[in-house]
Amino acid sequence: MATVSRVLNGTAVVKDETKAKVQAAIEKLAYRPNAVARGLASKRTKTIGVILPDVSDLFHAEVLRGIEDIATMYQYHIILTNSDAREDREIDLIGTMWEKQVDGMIFISEKITKEIVRTFEQAQLPVVLCATDDPEGRIPSVAIDNESAAYDATRFFLEKGTSQIVFFGGPTTHPVTMERRRGYERALQEAGKPLQNDLILHAPDMKYEGAHGVAAEFLQNGHRAEAVVAASDEIALGFLNAVRDRGGNSPQDVLLLGFDNTRLSTIVRPELTTVAQPTYDLGAVSMRLLTKLLLDEPIEDYTVRLPHSIIERTSTHRG
Incomplete structure (x- = not known):
């Protein structure tokens, strides 16, 4: 057993003849080391x-x-x-x-x-x-730093002279959403812009389907957005298609910025501006x-x- 262990683990020098015998036996028996047993012995799996x-x-x-x-x-x-x-x-x-x-x-x-x-x-x-x-x-x-990322995203629109900026996040119980919302609010406050509660939207999750429903209701109620800072690419696409459902489009009717730089951001048309996480x-x-x-x-x-x-x-x- 000790010789086999030395061959398998390379922990000591073994004669070539002996090593060949062990390797032949391993091949004949289709032997594979037991990872669980190794873990028990070494306390590492x-x-x-x-x-x-x-x-x-x-x-x-x-x-x-x-x-x-x-x-x-x-x-x-x-x-x-x-x-x-x-x-x-x-x-x-x-x-x-x-x-x-x-x-x-x-x-x-x-x-x-x-x-x-x-x-x-x-x-x-x-x-x-x-x-x-x-x-x-x-x-x-x-x-x-999610707060800083959303701050930069909001500043991106403010520097374009955009005023009606929607923040569209996931649920308020989602810490990342709330960090990004804080960044959005800080950017508006520093720019001397009022916070408008009707321009802050929260989807039930970070996914497309829920975001699309919330965006459709927002537009149906007559609200308007010049730009949207979305907490995920899927949320941004939910808003995009809600606009399209009403005959609009982006960027002509609304500027859209997503989050995460997933493959969706380059597959969709128009291609989506996004905050890229590495x-x-x-x-x-x-x-x-x-x-x-x-x-x-x-x-x-x-x-x-x-x-x-x-x-x-x-x-x-x-x-």
């Missing part, structure tokens, strides 16, 4: 648990690519689960990851509650939040921060803020 709201979402899919590439580089395997953004399911999945003896977790969520933090503490596993903030800074995290990098940097925790490497900052930018396309260009 080389697996990482990733919990996110929806893997089919374009934003999360791109983040996941970044996570997976860095995990592969450091020879970790990924166990991926969808939480559907439900706290009860998130708590259950954290317990499941602990039972599977993952070495650490990357967690993407809409909201970090006290119960979530308590569950992490009970699991006693290294955790990094990705594209997610812990308001009290208790958990290492990688994200952009989506792949969010995943990659989160995974690299987790490897530092696992390998006891020095860490300069447990709260990492990546840069954002505004990509201007035809939805805000009237010529």
